[in-house]
Structures are given as C-alpha cells and as structure tokens.
Amino acid sequence: xxxxxxxxxxxxxxxxxxxxxxxxxxxxxxxxxxxxxxxxxxxxxxxxxxxxxxxxxxxxxxxxxxxxxxxxxxxxxxxxxxxxxxxxxxxxxxxxxxxxxxxxxxxxxxxxxxxxxxxxxxxxxxxxxxxxxxxxxxxxxxxxxxxxxxxxxxxxxxxxxxxxxxxxxxxxxxxxxxxxxxxxxxxxxxxxxxxxxxxxxxxxxxxxxxxxxxxxxxxxxxxxxxxxxxxxxxxxxxxxxxxxxxxxxxxxxxxxxxxxxxxxxxxxxxxxxxxxxxxxxxxxxxxxxx
Amino acid sequence: xxxxxxxxxxxxxxxxxxxxxxxxxxxxxxxxxxxxxxxxxxxxxxxxxxxxxxxxxxxxxxxxxxxxxxxxxxxxxxxxxxxxxxxxxxxxxxxxxxxxxxxxxxxxxxxxxxxxxxxxxxxxxxxxxxxxxxxxxxxxxxxxxxxxxxxxxxxxxxxxxxxxxxxxxxxxxxxxxxxxxxxxxxxxxxxxxxxxxxxxxxxxxxxxxxxxxxxxxxxxxxxxxxxxxxxxxxxxxxxxxxxxxxxxxxxxxxxxxxxxxxxxxxxxxxxxxxxxxxxxxxxxxxxxxxxxxxxxxxxxxxxxxxxxxxxxxxxxxxxxxxxxxxxxxxxxxxxxxxxxxxxxxxxxxxxxxxxxxxxxxxxxxxxxxxxxxxxxxxxxxxxxxxxxxxxxxxxxxxxxx
Numbered sequence: 151x152x153x154x155x156x157x158x159x160x161x162x163x164x165x166x167x168x169x170x171x172x173x174x175x176x177x178x179x180x181x182x183x184x185x186x187x188x189x190x191x192x193x194x195x196x197x198x199x200x201x202x203x204x205x206x207x208x209x210x211x212x213x214x215x216x217x218x219x220x221x222x223x224x225x226x227x228x229x230x231x232x233x234x235x236x237x238x239x240x241x242x243x244x245x246x247x248x249x250x251x252x253x254x255x256x257x258x259x260x261x262x263x264x265x266x267x268x269x270x271x272x273x274x275x276x277x278x279x280x281x282x283x284x285x286x287x288x289x290x291x292x293x294x295x296x297x298x299x300x301x302x303x304x305x306x307x308x309x310x311x312x313x314x315x316x317x318x319x320x321x322x323x324x325x326x327x328x329x330x331x332x333x334x335x336x337x338x339x340x341x342x343x344x345x346x347x348x349x350x351x352x353x354x355x356x357x358x359x360x361x362x363x364x365x366x367x368x369x370x371x372x373x374x375x376x377x378x379x380x381x382x383x384x385x386x387x388x389x390x391x392x393x394x395x396x397x398x399x400x401x402x403x404x405x406x407x408x409x410x411x412x413x414x415x416x417x418x419x420x421x422x423x424x425x426x427x428x429x430x431x432x433x434x435x436x437x438x439x440x
Numbered sequence: 441x442x443x444x445x446x447x448x449x450x451x452x453x454x455x456x457x458x459x460x461x462x463x464x465x466x467x468x469x470x471x472x473x474x475x476x477x478x479x480x481x482x483x484x485x486x487x488x489x490x491x492x493x494x495x496x497x498x499x500x501x502x503x504x505x506x507x508x509x510x511x512x513x514x515x516x517x518x519x520x521x522x523x524x525x526x527x528x529x530x531x532x533x534x535x536x537x538x539x540x541x542x543x544x545x546x547x548x549x550x551x552x553x554x555x556x557x558x559x560x561x562x563x564x565x566x567x568x569x570x571x572x573x574x575x576x577x578x579x580x581x582x583x584x585x586x587x588x589x590x591x592x593x594x595x596x597x598x599x600x601x602x603x604x605x606x607x608x609x610x611x612x613x614x615x616x617x618x619x620x621x622x623x624x625x626x627x628x629x630x631x632x633x634x635x636x637x638x639x640x641x642x643x644x645x646x647x648x649x650x651x652x653x654x655x656x657x658x659x660x661x662x663x664x665x666x667x668x669x670x671x672x673x674x675x676x677x678x679x680x681x682x683x684x685x686x687x688x689x690x691x692x693x694x695x696x697x698x699x700x701x702x703x704x705x706x707x708x709x710x711x712x713x714x715x716x717x718x719x720x721x722x723x724x725x726x727x728x729x730x731x732x733x734x735x736x737x738x739x740x741x742x743x744x745x746x747x748x749x750x751x752x753x754x755x756x757x758x759x760x761x762x763x764x765x766x767x768x769x770x771x772x773x774x775x776x777x778x779x780x781x782x783x784x785x786x787x788x789x790x791x792x793x794x795x796x797x798x799x800x801x802x803x804x805x806x807x808x809x810x811x812x813x814x815x816x817x818x819x820x821x822x823x824x825x826x827x828x829x830x831x832x833x834x835x836x837x838x839x840x841x
Contacts, residue, residue: 153658157654157657157658160650160654160684161650161651161654164648164650164651164654164683168647168648168650261481262481265480265481265485269489270480270481270485270486270488270489271486271489271703272486272671272672272675272704272707274675274706274707276707276709282709284685293682293683295683296683364679365647365648365676365679366647367647367672367675367676369483369485369486369672370481370485371481371482371483371485375483375645376647379647407648407650407651408651409651410642410651410652411651411652411654411655414640414641414642414651414652414655415640415641417651418642418643418646
C-alpha cells in the first residue's frame with residue numbers, strides 16, 4: 151500500500167511540474183487569442199526562441215541560470231514586438247484561415263531558421279548546481295529542478311492574476327476582451343494594448359521555453375512538435391482567461407502523466423479522448439465565455 | 441521562309457555538335473549518380489546530421505582515390521522524417537534523376553516504403569541506418585551497412601541473464617525498431633532462463649518518460665531494458681531515470697547503443713555512469729582505424745563535434761559505394777552492383793572488421809558490450825567485451841519460406 155501511495159505521489163508531482171511548463175507557455179497564447187481573436191499557431195516559436203537564448207547564454211557565455219532565464223524572456227518579448235507591428239496586426243479581425251496559414255508558415259520558417267542558426271542538435275540545459283539533485287521534504291525527496299518549476303509556475307499564476315485583477319493595465323485588457331469597441335470608445339489605446347499584451351504573452355512563452363528546456367527539449371522542430379499540447383491547453387481552458395489555461399494545464403499535465411502510468415498502452419491516447427469529451431460538453435472551454 | 445530555313449540549319453548543326461561534344465565527354469568521363477535520402481528535417485534531423493557528416497567526410501577524403509576518368513555526382517533529398525515523402529523522393533530520384541545507387545535513410549518506415557521501388561527499378565539501395573530487421577527481404581536490391589537491433593538486443597538479453605538477473609521489465613518506443621529490440625531482448629533473456637515481468641510500449645515522440653519509468657520502479661525487476669530512438673528521446677529518458685532515482689532503487693538498466701549515443705553522453709550528467717549497452721560502434725573504441733577516423737572528424741567538424749554510430753553507418757555505406765565504383769570503373773547494372781555489394785568486406789572499419797552476408801545482404805560485425813566509464817574526465821562507452829562477427833540472429837531464427 152505504501153508503494154501505491156508513493157507512486158501516486160510521484161505521478162502527481164511530476165505531472166504538476168509538466169503542467170506548469172505547459173501553463174507558462176500557453177497562457178500567453180490564451181490571452182492573445184481571447185484579446186485579439188488571433189489564431190497564433192506560431193506561439194511555440196517564441197517558447198523555442200526563449201529556450202535557444204537561455205541555453206545559448208548559459209552554455210556558450212557562461213551566464214548564470216537566473217540571469218539567462220530573465221534575458222530569454224526579455225529577448226523573446228522584444229523580438230515579438232516588430233513581428234506584431236509588421237505581420238500580425240495586418241491580420242487582426244481577418245479570416246481565421248489567413249491567420250492559420252500565416253502562422254503555420256512562420257512555424258516552418260522557424261524550423262528552417264533554427265536549423266540554420268543553431269544546427270539540428272538538441273540544445274542541452276544543465277540545471278545550475280543549486281537545482282541539481284533532490285530536495286528532501288522530510289517524508290520524501292523530490293527532484294530539485296522540478297520542484298523549482300512548480301514553485302515558479304505557482305508564483306507566476308499569482309503574479310498574473312494580481313496583475314490582471316489589480317492593475318490599470320490588467321483592467322484595460324479585461325475591458326478589451328469583454329467589449330473591444332466599447333473599450334476603444336472610452337479612450338483605451340487598444341493598438342498599444344495589443345502590442346504590449348502580445349509582447350507579454352511571447353515573453354512568458356520564452357520564459358516557459360527556457361524553464362522547460364529540461365522537459366520539452368529545444369530542437370528546431372519545437373514549435374511543431376509540441377503544438378498539440380499548447381492548443382489543447384488553450385482550447386480546454388477557454389480563450390482570454392488566466393485561470394482557464396491554468397486548470398487546463400493542470401488537467402492535461404496530470405491526466406497525461408497518470409494515464410500513461412496506469413494504462414501505458416492506451417495512455418497517450420487518453421488526453422485526446424478526454425479533450426474531445428470536454429469540448430463536446432463545453433465547446434467554449436472550461437472558463438471561456440459562451 | 442529563308443530565314444526560318446537558315447535557323448533550322450543552324451539549329452541542326454549546333455545540335456550535332458553538341459551531341460559530338462557530349463559523346464567525347466562520355467568517353468573521357470563516367471559519372472556515377474548517387475541519390476541520398478535522409479531526414480534533414482523532422483524529429484530525427486539530429487541523427488540525419490550525424491549520418492550525413494559521416495558520408496560527406498568519406499567522400500571528401502576519398503574522392504581522389506577514384507579512377508581518373510570516373511566522377512561521382514551526389515543528389516541529396518530530405519524525406520522530412522515521413523515515409524510518404526521518402527517514397528515520392530525515391531521515385532523522382534530513380535525516374536527523373538536516373539540515379540544508379542540509392543543510399544541513406546534514417547527511419548525504418550521510410551526504408552520500408554522505398555525498398556519495394558528498388559526491386560521494381562533494379563536500383564541498388566545501400567541502407568546506412570534504418571535497422572528494421574526484415575527490410576532486406578523486401579527487395580533483392582537492398583544491402584545494409586548499419587546494424588539490426590536483433591544483433592544488439594539479443595546478445596544483451598543473454599548477457600543480462602548471465603549476470604544472474606532473474607526478472608526483467610521491457611519498455612520500448614512503439615515503432616519498428618522498438619518492436620525489434622523488445623522481441624530480441626525477450627528472446628535472449630528468456631532463452632537463458634530469465635523471466636519478463638511486463639512489456640510496455642510508449643509513443644514514438646514522448647516528452648516526459650516519468651510515468652513509464654515509475655512503472656518500472658514499482659515492479660522492482662532485477663533489470664530494465666529501455667529502448668528509445670537516439671538523441672532527444674534518449675536524453676529525456678535519462679532525465680526520467682535520474683529524477684525518479686531508478687538506479688538508486690537498485691534496478692539495473694541495459695539497452696542498445698541508442699540509449700547512450702556518444703554525442704549525447706556529455707549532456708546526460710553522471711546518471712549513465714556504469715550503464716551497460718550493446719552496440720556496433722563507440723568513439724572510445726581502441727582501434728587504429730577509429731583513431732584515424734576521429735582525427736579526420738575533428739579536423740573537419742571541429743573539436744566539439746562528436747560522431748556516433750549513425751556517422752559510421754554513413755561512412756561505411758559510402759565506402760561500399762566507392763569500392764563498387766572503383767571495381768567497375770563506374771559502369772555497372774543493378775545486378776552487377778548487387779553481386780559486388782553483397783560480397784563487400786572491410787576488414788578495417790572504424791568499428792572493426794565488417795562484411796556483408798551474401799545470403800541476407802545484411803551486415804556481419806562485432807557487437808561490443810560497453811560500460812559507461814569516466815575517461816579523461818568525460819563519460820565514454822568503453823568496450824568491455826567483444827562478440828565477434830555477429831550475424832543477424834532474427835534471420836537465422838526465421839529462415840525465408
């Protein structure tokens with residue numbers, strides 16, 4: 151019995167860590183999709199970029215882990231601004247098919263570009279020594295790096311929630327998601343708001359890509375390889391919310407890990423089946439508005 | 441009217457001259473067209489890069505050894521890790537580019553899609569990786585210079601049983617080479633008296649292996665056989681082994697070389713220390729031919745670049761094609777090429793002596809049992825035992841009907 155309990159604890163813990171990485175990467179996608187109605191399939195490209203920047207800084211220039219992580223998020227956010235100004239904004243309010251074609255094209259360009267710049271090899275992420283090994287919580291020890299992931303994910307959820315609920319910027323975003331025309335007519339500069347939100351979402355993806363590099367390996371085909379996971383989190387969570395993707399990521403991360411554990415033969419299939427059932431039940435997602 | 445006549449006349453003259461010139465060139469020079477199908481993009485792009493570098497290096501170092509009037513022309517195509525694309529590219533290479541030899545291919549599903557075409561077109565197909573055990577039986581024009589997973593996993597199963605380990609748990613990726621390695625290990629282990637507790641197959645591209653490794657940990661076998669395709673999946677698997685403390689729980693791990701590719705070892709921390717795998721090539725191999733190969737590799741690709749078994753498969757595949765070109769002065773039919781290739785030998789490959797078995801057209805080579813040790817401060821797959829000249833055991837156990 152002790153063995154079973156230990157296994158459940160272990161599955162829950164590792165599923166949680168996986169969920170946090172999914173959440174960090176997907177939350178930006180959810181907000182930008184809800185806010186601008188833009189189907190940005192290329193969101194994973196920003197996560198990949200964050201991963202490349204972070205591993206590059208650490209491995210090549212010996213930048214410490216936390217500094218490299220922060221720089222990865224900032225660099226990704228900065229790169230996303232010209233992209234938004236030059237490419238994305240032309241398609242706001244346009245046909246969804248055009249948006250999908252544009253962003254799929256961006257994904258393929260990112261695959262070729264990353265292969266050209268960094269080569270086809272996986273970028274290795276060596277956790278800093280203070281996060282290597284295990285942390286002992288008294289009753290049981292857990293891998294330090296994954297514990298750190300969970301901690302970061304938890305802190306970010308709180309920070310984002312406070313930011314959205316308690317700041318002026320957050321209020322503007324909520325207003326624009328609720329009713330874009332009304333927000334514009336009360337004098338909110340939505341164009342600037344879109345740009346900043348897009349940069350924030352991309353920066354978060356970069357942070358998630360860097361933090362999660364140990365779990366979702368940084369390779370040129372990153373944006374394509376993990377696309378399904380990001381899309382599921384957003385679809386299940388519902389567009390435009392901060393809470394939605396959080397619970398969806400928890401659900402996907404833990405359910406995926408648990409089903410693979412209990413029924414390894416069918417496990418990889420279960421989250422797709424569950425996603426279908428959930429979406430049939432609530433097509434707008436768990437926290438999306440009908 | 442007159443204008444068009446003189447244009448026609450001039451055209452005829454120039455066409456005749458062109459024909460004469462190309463005829464003269466044809467006498468002076470023979471060009472052998474080689475089509476390479478490789479996964480330059482997609483989820484095995486890293487393996488493809490290793491293999492391509494091995495091929496390119498061989499060509500660069502040995503192009504001067506070709507007969508003076510023989511040239512080779514290499515046409516590279518990207519199958520994007522997709523069997524359908526690979527098949528279409530093979531068709532184009534055969535019918536449009538009229539290649540005389542097809543080579544390359546990382547993935548067994550791609551090789552299985554291409555092989556039937558080579559039987560129709562009678563074009564020799566030198567497979568430099570794709571290890572699916574039955575592929576050479578799909579076409580009499582297939583010859584393979586890499587390995588089969590039966591060559592590696594059958595001996596490691598036997599070896600594990602000989603350590604006194606009674607129970608085993610197998611986990612493999614759910615595609616052709618995973619199935620081969622699972623069957624081979626189970627046969628080797630149970631033939632020597634071992635017992636299999638359970639066998640699990642996970643998806644081909646799996647991000648996190650924790651749930652699967654946790655199952656092994658719960659089952660407490662003496663030994664776990666874990667097979668994943670090399671590179672990202674291997675590192676992800678070793679991360680899960682590290683995070684769950686599988687080795688601290690007293691469970692031994694064995695595998696084929698794919699779990700610990702030489703170029704990924706530096707990325708795996710200390711977790712692999714002491715792990716045992718069976719393979720056909722390690723950069724730590726103590727042979728003069730390997731030392732020379734490594735020196736040439738570092739000179740070409742830099743000190744940081746590390747070759748692996750994909751590279752050596754590509755290198756030896758090119759060696760076979762070059763030997764064929766030299767022996768025939770670049771003029772051969774598909775059947776003549778196969779007569780040569782299926783008896784091809786190289787006593788001095790970087791991986792040791794190799795030869796093609798004329799009956800199966802598959803490679804015969806030494807299989808090394810390797811242990812991960814620290815050599816000069818870095819981890820290396822050190823060869824601790826050699827099983828000389830192993831033929832593919834599956835083909836011996838399953839003779840053609």
